[in-house]
Amino acid sequence: MKYVFNANIPTSPIQLTDDGDVKFFIGLNCTNGKLPVPLCITVEKRIDNHNQKSICNSYFECHMSSEIDKELNEDSMLMHKSRHIHCDSVETLTVDGENGPRFQNESHEGYKVHDWNMNETAINEEDYRMNTNPTSDKQVTQIGSFRTGSAQSAEILTMIDTSDGFIHDNPTIIEDVANERQNMMQQPIVSGISDDHLEEHQIYSSKKELQRKLYMMALKRKFEFKTTKSTTKLLLVECFDKECKWRVRATKLGISNMFQIMKFYSTHTCRLDMMSRDNRHASSWLIGESIRETYQGIGCEFRPKDIVADIRKQYGIQISYDKAWRAKELALGSIRGSPEESYNTLPSYCYVLEQKNPGTITDIVTDCDNQFKYFFMSIGASLAGFHTSIRPVVAVDGTFLKAKYLGTLFIAACKDGNNQIYPLAFGIGDSENDASWEWFLQKLHDALGHIDDLFVISDRHGSIEKAVHKVFPHARHGVCTYHVGQNLKTKFKNPAIHKLFHDAAHAYRVSEFNFIFGQLEMIDPRAARYLMDIGVDRWARSYSTEKRYNIMTTGIVESLNAVLKNARDLPVLQLVEELRNLLQKWFVTRQQQAMSMSTELTMWADGELRSRYNMSATYLVEPINSKECNVNYAGISAQVNLDTRSCTCRQFDLDHIPCAHAIAACRFYNISCYTLCSKYFTTKALLSSYSECIYPTGNEIDWVVPNHIRDKVVLPPKTRRPTGRPRKVRIPSGGEGKRTSRCSRCGQYGHNRKTCKRPIP
Numbered sequence: 001m002k003y004v005f006n007a008n009i010p011t012s013p014i015q016l017t018d019d020g021d022v023k024f025f026i027g028l029n030c031t032n033g034k035l036p037v038p039l040c041i042t043v044e045k046r047i048d049n050h051n052q053k054s055i056c057n058s059y060f061e062c063h064m065s066s067e068i069d070k071e072l073n074e075d076s077m078l079m080h081k082s083r084h085i086h087c088d089s090v091e092t093l094t095v096d097g098e099n100g101p102r103f104q105n106e107s108h109e110g111y112k113v114h115d116w117n118m119n120e121t122a123i124n125e126e127d128y129r130m131n132t133n134p135t136s137d138k139q140v141t142q143i144g145s146f147r148t149g150s151a152q153s154a155e156i157l158t159m160i161d162t163s164d165g166f167i168h169d170n171p172t173i174i175e176d177v178a179n180e181r182q183n184m185m186q187q188p189i190v191s192g193i194s195d196d197h198l199e200e201h202q203i204y205s206s207k208k209e210l211q212r213k214l215y216m217m218a219l220k221r222k223f224e225f226k227t228t229k230s231t232t233k234l235l236l237v238e239c240f241d242k243e244c245k246w247r248v249r250a251t252k253l254g255i256s257n258m259f260q261i262m263k264f265y266s267t268h269t270c271r272l273d274m275m276s277r278d279n280r281h282a283s284s285w286l287i288g289e290s291i292r293e294t295y296q297g298i299g300c301e302f303r304p305k306d307i308v309a310d311i312r313k314q315y316g317i318q319i320s321y322d323k324a325w326r327a328k329e330l331a332l333g334s335i336r337g338s339p340e341e342s343y344n345t346l347p348s349y350c351y352v353l354e355q356k357n358p359g360t361i362t363d364i365v366t367d368c369d370n371q372f373k374y375f376f377m378s379i380g381a382s383l384a385g386f387h388t389s390i391r392p393v394v395a396v397d398g399t400f401l402k403a404k405y406l407g408t409l410f411i412a413a414c415k416d417g418n419n420q421i422y423p424l425a426f427g428i429g430d431s432e433n434d435a436s437w438e439w440f441l442q443k444l445h446d447a448l449g450h451i452d453d454l455f456v457i458s459d460r461h462g463s464i465e466k467a468v469h470k471v472f473p474h475a476r477h478g479v480c481t482y483h484v485g486q487n488l489k490t491k492f493k494n495p496a497i498h499k500l501f502h503d504a505a506h507a508y509r510v511s512e513f514n515f516i517f518g519q520l521e522m523i524d525p526r527a528a529r530y531l532m533d534i535g536v537d538r539w540a541r542s543y544s545t546e547k548r549y550n551i552m553t554t555g556i557v558e559s560l561n562a563v564l565k566n567a568r569d570l571p572v573l574q575l576v577e578e579l580r581n582l583l584q585k586w587f588v589t590r591q592q593q594a595m596s597m598s599t600e601l602t603m604w605a606d607g608e609l610r611s612r613y614n615m616s617a618t619y620l621v622e623p624i625n626s627k628e629c630n631v632n633y634a635g636i637s638a639q640v641n642l643d644t645r646s647c648t649c650r651q652f653d654l655d656h657i658p659c660a661h662a663i664a665a666c667r668f669y670n671i672s673c674y675t676l677c678s679k680y681f682t683t684k685a686l687l688s689s690y691s692e693c694i695y696p697t698g699n700e701i702d703w704v705v706p707n708h709i710r711d712k713v714v715l716p717p718k719t720r721r722p723t724g725r726p727r728k729v730r731i732p733s734g735g736e737g738k739r740t741s742r743c744s745r746c747g748q749y750g751h752n753r754k755t756c757k758r759p760i761p
Helices: 019-029 180-185 207-221 284-290 304-315 321-336 339-356 380-389 434-448 462-471 481-492 495-505 510-523 525-534 555-563 572-596 603-618 651-655 660-669 683-689
Strands: 089-094 102-107 128-131 138-147 153-161 172-176 225-230 234-239 247-252 259-265 361-366 372-378 393-400 408-415 421-429 455-458 476-479 620-623 628-633 636-641
Touching (some): 207 234, 207 247, 207 259, 304 321, 339 361, 339 372, 361 434, 372 380, 372 434, 372 572, 380 434, 408 555, 421 555, 455 462, 476 481, 481 495, 495 525, 603 660, 636 660
Parallel strands (some): 393 455, 455 476
Antiparallel strands (some): 128 138, 361 372, 372 421, 393 408, 620 628
């Protein structure tokens, strides 16, 4: 009978035919009193009556014998200095013509058997099967699926020919053995570089993994070695000191990529003067692998000089700044992947994103050479919320990207009912030019459709103005008052003009605007003429004919640029995924926030209404009719019409939240002021804005993508990086000036917490 066991190491079954093979097998594989390699055994028993047909079925448990000095059988093969099988009993099935088949228990004394542990394997009695064919000269015994303590298994089917009264030395064998890859997967495989323990018979997933382990071991234990031989099937390394006996020999396992340590001499006898200040194994690749976990996520500020200090502190090795920089780039590359591959994977990502998030719109444009040109993305959940519950005021702007192939990130964003940033769409192009802005706004128009009372706000970039007038001919285009104010600072360098411009732009009454702008004109007529040329209705709230609400700047987009400061360093695919992930987090957080609100209005709108309510406490109301009244305070009057939701102060008309005069009128007529607020500021609308979920795309290996999408080729764009150190900080706008930082540690100005050197009392 032949048994095939899964050992702790992958190996193919070896058939031993005589005593010499057994001795050679044990001598080759027995180390330190252990036999790690499985042994296949054929057991024979002499049967006196040649007319009898018997099947020997062994149920056994195996035990390790510390002394290997017994024989298996006096009449058959000998196994000297080996481990042997111990059987408590053997069942035989005797077949004769008169009495029929019968089982009988026989003592194991006739077998002269011995103990042998094969990885402490025991056959599960429930899996024993026997099939007898009375018309055949051969009987079949099948011992199916038995288990070991390490959850390994094998199946054995033994066909034994007893036609001549003997169980032959070479019976017909049928083995059901799992394939080599499956067996190897069941073995313990060493992975990772944190543990510097090394021993014989360890298995590594690849040759590179083993080399990484050896390199890290050399760094930690402060020695050096050289590679004597390295092939696809063999790795042999030894200590750099020729007199030292330390060495490792590893070989490839079958056709897999795994390597196993076959020989390892662990004692070091090398001289101390052989060790150098800069370990030869401290390569940028190895250092990059060791610091890889530090760069997980985005925004890590582990700089090259920090790597130099950390390696010196941890391993006592001095590396150059250049090597530390290369190690950082390799670590980031291993985490983020190749920028080139990122562009090529983008079509598949967009397809999966659209499948996971219905209503999502994406588009990729390449040139005739399949090189990347434009990208557009608008998540379906954002579009759905915008159409139902978001004010139709869209701010657009662009910011530069800092990855290998540079480019510009285009952003379109709004404000929700709680005055928070609501991202609407993103785009990527080469730069802020006429063609790129027209393409992005055209895709935005296609995604939004026709929107009544749409108001677009941007800075005074010429390409944006042209594209808005061409793509959104019915929309109103306003300019950011912050950027106009900064331009005033640059051109006229008079702080008083900037202050007067700010007051004039935010005035609600036309009369108030005319008074303030007249003062500005008297101080500097050139500045007044400059503002008139821009168009008063584009920056002054009092002259705005469309619903601009309280949104006067592109600050929502600038704030989003600041949030994405670190993400703009990523390759294009990781950048797009970071944008999606950001929206997913915001939607979940704000949905929970909206569900927890107990007020009718959002927290921000409710706070604004309460502030105006407190102001109206001393206002005097003079009714005109059931819906109109005149409200007086400190000699200034305002006429309120609750039916048309208007007030001559213009605050009610433009903000669409009742002003103090309207609230006083509501209190006089016993009307709830909440009913006069715009629907966009209600908690119900806020909850509707974030009602839909944004789903992740999952692992790339699990993507199901059609061939025509997967086969689409997208090459990196045609870009030329400027010489010098890559720019990481944007160029300040005109008149922006340099801000003085304040240290959060000592409270002084001119430095930050990271560079603070002042002692704390």
